[in-house]
Amino acid sequence: MDATSVTCSTSATALELNELIDSLVASHRSFVDDLPNVGSSGCLAATRALVKEEVGVLDARLSGEEDRSHLQRLEAWLEQEMVRLEPWFDERGEPRPSWIVGRQVLPLCDRQRLIMTSALDLEPSDPMVSRCLDPGFDLVSLLVGLYVRDETRLAHYALDRYLRLSGDYSLMRLISVFAVCRCLAGARRALQRSESGREPAFRLAEIMIECRRYLDLAEQVSNFRFPPLIIGVGVSGSGKSRFMAEIVERLGAVRLCSDAERRRLFGIDPQAVEFDEGVDIFSAESTERTYQRLASLAGLLLNAGIPTCIDATCLTRAQRQLLRQQGEARGLPVLIVSFEADDETLETRIIKRAHRQGVDPVTSLEVLHHQRRLFEDFHDEERQHLLRLDTTAENATDTLAMLIQQRIFVG
Numbered sequence: 001m002d003a004t005s006v007t008c009s010t011s012a013t014a015l016e017l018n019e020l021i022d023s024l025v026a027s028h029r030s031f032v033d034d035l036p037n038v039g040s041s042g043c044l045a046a047t048r049a050l051v052k053e054e055v056g057v058l059d060a061r062l063s064g065e066e067d068r069s070h071l072q073r074l075e076a077w078l079e080q081e082m083v084r085l086e087p088w089f090d091e092r093g094e095p096r097p098s099w100i101v102g103r104q105v106l107p108l109c110d111r112q113r114l115i116m117t118s119a120l121d122l123e124p125s126d127p128m129v130s131r132c133l134d135p136g137f138d139l140v141s142l143l144v145g146l147y148v149r150d151e152t153r154l155a156h157y158a159l160d161r162y163l164r165l166s167g168d169y170s171l172m173r174l175i176s177v178f179a180v181c182r183c184l185a186g187a188r189r190a191l192q193r194s195e196s197g198r199e200p201a202f203r204l205a206e207i208m209i210e211c212r213r214y215l216d217l218a219e220q221v222s223n224f225r226f227p228p229l230i231i232g233v234g235v236s237g238s239g240k241s242r243f244m245a246e247i248v249e250r251l252g253a254v255r256l257c258s259d260a261e262r263r264r265l266f267g268i269d270p271q272a273v274e275f276d277e278g279v280d281i282f283s284a285e286s287t288e289r290t291y292q293r294l295a296s297l298a299g300l301l302l303n304a305g306i307p308t309c310i311d312a313t314c315l316t317r318a319q320r321q322l323l324r325q326q327g328e329a330r331g332l333p334v335l336i337v338s339f340e341a342d343d344e345t346l347e348t349r350i351i352k353r354a355h356r357q358g359v360d361p362v363t364s365l366e367v368l369h370h371q372r373r374l375f376e377d378f379h380d381e382e383r384q385h386l387l388r389l390d391t392t393a394e395n396a397t398d399t400l401a402m403l404i405q406q407r408i409f410v411g
Contacts, residue, residue, distance in 0.1 A: 014107045015119050017154060020142070021165070024142075029166070050185075051082075059071060092174070099120070099135070121145025134171075142155075144182045147217055153250065155252075156250075172301055186214035190208075226333070229298060229332060229334045230307075230308070230335045231309075231314060232311050232339060235368055235371040238340060238391060253308060255308075255311050258313070261290055268281070290312075294310055294312060302330055338387070342392065347365060
């Protein structure tokens with residue numbers, strides 16, 4: 001494993017996580033724009049070939065009966081999933097070279113703290129790099145590298161940012177398969193380091209621990225899950241987006257942001273600061289389309305076993321019901337979180353945000369007042385799923401995380 005206590009010296013010789021994610025999104029954008037490409041079996045064939053090779057190498061090197069049994073279970077699970085998900089593989093189109101190909105090997109840092117000596121935890125000489133695979137393997141390589149180093153919050157953050165910027169939510173139907181494949185490659189790489197014959201006994205023990213850590217992570221990924229649906233409700237300035245982002249990092253989920261998806265419907269980059277003012281992306285029709293898209297994407301993610309958070313104002317009962325049905329129709333736990341603050345706090349936050357963004361505070365306050373008029377209180381059926389959070393309270397984030405754990409992940 002790479003040491004994580006070393007400091008990255010300069011940004012010129014290292015990548016920060018946001019830089020890496022943005023680069024991956026830009027590199028993969030043409031692939032995402034090409035979807036769907038129904039009828040191609042290239043992605044599935046490439047994945048099958050990878051599984052065959054990684055399992056073959058591991059099978060020849062693992063000597064313990066328990067380790068070999070572990071590998072056999074994972075191989076059987078992969079075969080079953082590749083058959084079940086074949087239509088989704090077909091929609092992914094043709095495989096492509098890894099993001100790593102042709103790039104300088106740079107370490108990955110977080111606020112100048114070294115995380116990995118190679119940004120995707122892959123060296124250019126690794127056999128996996130020479131393969132053409134689904135671009136999702138680049139993201140998965142990053143995530144697996146973070147998870148095995150106990151950088152769980154960074155992994156959750158990376159996934160959230162990548163999906164929000166790329167819009168490649170269909171990847172989530174296959175991400176468990178890709179992650180198990182990547183874990184097998186990590187276990188294989190660990191074992192190959194023991195073949196020099198010059199490693200002392202204590203290093204051989206460490207290598208086996210590393211190998212099993214990858215196999216254990218693969219086992220966790222392959223376990224069936226009943227994902228919750230968490231619906232955030234709140235007007236501008238309520239702190240909803242900030243708290244939802246924090247919960248995603250803490251608990252692990254995919255966040256669907258109405259702002260990003262509304263823009264994507266009109267072909268606008270989610271990060272764009274300016275766009276054609278002649279396009280009304282906030283009309284009633286645009287808002288309805290946005291919530292329909294959020295509901296569709298939530299259904300896709302829940303079908304894939306992915307915990308899902310909705311980051312939208314959700315002011316009307318009809319909007320909340322449309323989203324809530326995605327969980328209830330699948331028999332999954334649903335939680336509605338109302339993010340609340342007093343009027344003075346809301347207006348103060350709105351004015352500060354407007355000044356920070358260089359926009360007219362009066363216009364921003366008019367949006368807030370309009371949202372207040374539109375808000376429809378929760379009816380009795382909604383209250384069965386409801387948590388209210390005062391976002392001005394001390395330790396509000398910790399309180400919310402604890403309540404969600406109690407209501408969904410534990411209870």
